[in-house]
Amino acid sequence: MVDLDGTYSYSNIVLLKMLSDKSLLTVFPNPTADLLYVRWSGKLNGKNIQVSILDAAGKKSGTSTYPSDQAQLSVPVGHLSSGMYILQLVCGDQTEQIKFMKH
Template identity: 25%
Template structure:
């Protein structure tokens, strides 16, 4: 995710559903008055060949009811227009800014798995954005999300490509890592090559390398990377095999 406002979201290594960290609008303390924080996916999700698609993530939140709100939105035109999405845990807002739109509001202090149907966006490419807006009065802890995933059912096969590729056995170690991280692949991949990318939490690309399908171990040099939370993306034939958090500590 890349930050889209003057209020900077980021990682929280103390509150998470799966280690080592979650993403939050306010990493240190409560969100500010008149906050307008947007975290936008740097990745564009390709649903052009999708039969069906589902967005899922784990989330918890604590915000002022009615006056402050969180929305998750989708765009099919590179962020020119955004459509609010309704999930299992959203409710319709009475805030004049987003009257009648689905939002997260109030408090939910236990991790829940949110699922949002994306079928109306099939045949298109999609970006996702999380937004928190507050007024000038009560400030609370804010919004956390973790384990973000878009699951796609392919038109031709009816199989989720990421599930198919996940049959490839892999291990990423150590995690946390210091100067290097190693990716062990259990068997040869049937595609011609695999692509490994490394992003920070705002979607900035730090590394991208392509390897032959015969490789069984990949070693990535992290010595020049700043300490922090990153995401390793592994793709085969253009489809995601894994998207995993990696903590770098020097």
């Protein structure tokens, strides 16, 4: 790298490899009013799935635990105020997040 004053320095080259550019999660209907369905693809590494809902500020508004042998969950969201939320799914060492809209 060459600076504006003509000096230069070398740095190590680092390769970052993205495992996937797609989320494992699908939520529907989006936007939703009362019930949000969550579906995932691929194998989950754990016995239980922890599902959390975070508001736009990152504050958790609820967490539930489900068995990981299901391919789809229904998450009640009728108690939430209208707005944008993030659904976070944690299973073993895997964490996935996806946005959804509550109206």
